[in-house]
Amino acid sequence: MASARDIQRRRRSVRNVAKVTGALQTVAASRVRRAQNQALATRAYANASMDILHAIAAQASGEVSHPLLDERAKIQAIGIVLITSDRGLAGPYNSNVVRTAYDFEKKQTVPGRFITVGRKGRDLMVRRGSTIIAEFSDLPPVPSILDITSITRVALDEFHKNSVDEVYLVFTKFINMLRQDPVVQRLLPLQPLKDSKAKSSLSTGGGSSASPIFTYEPDPETILNEILPRFTELQLFQALLESLASEHSARMVAMRNATENANALVDELTLAYNKARQLAITSEILDIVGGAEAVKF
Numbered sequence: 112m113a114s115a116r117d118i119q120r121r122r123r124s125v126r127n128v129a130k131v132t133g134a135l136q137t138v139a140a141s142r143v144r145r146a147q148n149q150a151l152a153t154r155a156y157a158n159a160s161m162d163i164l165h166a167i168a169a170q171a172s173g174e175v176s177h178p179l180l181d182e183r184a185k186i187q188a189i190g191i192v193l194i195t196s197d198r199g200l201a202g203p204y205n206s207n208v209v210r211t212a213y214d215f216e217k218k219q220t221v222p223g224r225f226i227t228v229g230r231k232g233r234d235l236m237v238r239r240g241s242t243i244i245a246e247f248s249d250l251p252p253v254p255s256i257l258d259i260t261s262i263t264r265v266a267l268d269e270f271h272k273n274s275v276d277e278v279y280l281v282f283t284k285f286i287n288m289l290r291q292d293p294v295v296q297r298l299l300p301l302q303p304l305k306d307s308k309a310k311s312s313l314s315t316g317g318g319s320s321a322s323p324i325f326t327y328e329p330d331p332e333t334i335l336n337e338i339l340p341r342f343t344e345l346q347l348f349q350a351l352l353e354s355l356a357s358e359h360s361a362r363m364v365a366m367r368n369a370t371e372n373a374n375a376l377v378d379e380l381t382l383a384y385n386k387a388r389q390l391a392i393t394s395e396i397l398d399i400v401g402g403a404e405a406v407k408f
Contacts, residue, residue, distance in 0.1 A: 113383075113387070114387065115384055115387040115388045115391060118380055118383050118384040118387055119384055121380060122377055122380040122381060122384060125373050125376050125377050125380065126373075126377055128369075128373050129369075129370050129373035129374055129377065132366045132369040132370045132373060133366070133370045135200060135362065135366040136363055136366035136367050136370060139359050139360075139362040139363035139366060140363050142252065142359045143288070143356065143359035143360050143363055145253070146352070146355045146356040146358075146359050147285065147288075147356045147359075147360070149253070149352055149355075149356070150285050150349075150352040150353050150355070150356040151285075153348075153349055153352060154349065154353075156345075157345055157346060157348075157349040160342055160345055161342070161346065165301070177332070177335045177336070177339060178270075178271060178300075179267075179270070179299060179300055179301055179335075179339045179340070179343070180300055180301050180335070180339070181300055182300055183276040183277070183300075185276070186221050186276045186277060187221055187276055188221050188222050188223070188224055188274065188275045188276060189216075189219060189221060189222075189223050189224070189275055189276065189277045189278070189279060190223075190224050190225075190226060190244075190266060190269050190270065190274075190275035190277070190278040190279070190299075191212055191215070191216065191223050191224070191225050191226070191278075191279050191281055192225075192226045192228065192262070192266060192278065192279070192280050192281065192282075192298065192347065192350075193208070193209070193212045193225055193226070193227050193228065193229075193232045193236065193281045193282075194208070194228045194229060194232070194280070194281065194282040194283070194350055194351060194354040195208055195209065195227070195228070195229035195230075195231040195232030195233075195235075195354075196229050196230075196231050196354075196358045197229050197230045197231065197248050197249060197250075198230075198231070199231060200362060200365060200366065201358055201361040201362040201365055202361045202362070202364060202365035202368075203361070204283060204291065204357060204358055204361035204362070204365075205229075205231040205232065205235070206235075207283070207293050208232070208281060208282065208283050208293040208354075209231075209232055209235045209236065210293075211281055211293035211294075211295065212225075212232075212236075212281040212295075213236075213239060213241070215279070215281065215295050216241065221276075222242065223241065223242070224242050224243075224244045224269070224274065224275055225241050225242060225243045225244065226243075226244060226245045226246070226247075226262065226265055226266060226269075227243055227245075227246045227247070228246075228247045228248075228250070228262060228351065229247075229248060230248045233246045233248070244265070244269065244274075245262075245265045247261070247262055250351075254348075254351060254352075254355070256344065256345075256348050259344065259347055259348050259351055260344065262347060263340070263343055263344040263347050266278050266298065266299070266343070266347070267299075267340060267343065270299050270300075277297065277299065277300070278297070278298045278299040279295055279296065279297050279298060280295070280296045280297075280298050280346065280347065280350045281293065281294070281295050281296075282294065282296075282350040282351070282353060282354045283353065283354050283357040283358070284353050284357070285353045285356040285357045285360065287360075288360050288363075288364070289360075289364065291356075291357035291360060291361060296346075296350070298343060298346060298347070299343065301339065301342070
């Protein structure tokens with residue numbers, strides 16, 4: 112059994128850990144609300160933009176060709192934009208999204224080329240031996256659309272140069288404070304709207320499943336040249352906001368659990384310390400009594 116001094120030293124160490132994890136929990140809790148509000152505020156706009164552009168792509172498919180809409184006849188490589196965090200202490204947040212990206216790559220019959228956003232994703236993919244063509248880190252705590260312009264430019268350049276024939280986003284979608292789901296979403300080329308249920312959400316007639324008809328001013332090619340790159344950037348920006356909200360939520364939950372476990376361990380160590388101290392006191396009393404009895408004889 113450990114001595115009372117050793118138990119007391121360990122108890123002091125665990126208390127310090129509980130203070131650190133409690134502070135990290137407080138910081139994450141202060142950030143998660145802001146990140147959650149930002150992700151939810153732009154989600155409806157991003158979804159509506161995706162639906163509209165899918166419908167435009169379906170309508171324009173027979174009228175005009177655009178590089179961001181054209182399906183490649185032969186897929187030789189795919190690009191994967193992997194979004195993780197720069198720091199750890201977020202529970203399974205990083206490992207789950209990296210595992211999703213790795214499993215997705217393994218299912219493909221062509222090689223994958225990664226664009227990593229966040230140091231954790233970069234480090235884990237390097238250990239797995241994946242090909243990384245670009246990496247971005249140290250983004251602002253509250254990013255703007257300008258902060259991800261360079262990421263979008265790399266993805267578009269790789270697609271235009273035919274280095275990759277498809278581009279996918281792998282990120283963590285924020286569901287609620289306790290649930291965040293890693294998802295894979297195709298970014299390029301843009302898929303025309305085919306699902307009748309999705310078409311009905313944009314229908315101009317009540318309840319009709321007919322796809323809306325758009326009138327282009329001045330012409331489809333000019334419109335698509337202007338909005339498709341912006342649409343791509345918007346989808347990447349929304350994925351980043353979803354990931355940030357998920358990261359702070361996961362970190363807050365992980366730090367709360369760590370604090371609770373540390374406090375429980377402190378209670379156990381306090382009980383063990385009291386037992387060890389009581390045992391030491393009892394042993395000293397027995398020694399004194401034994402010595403006193405020996406003097407009598």
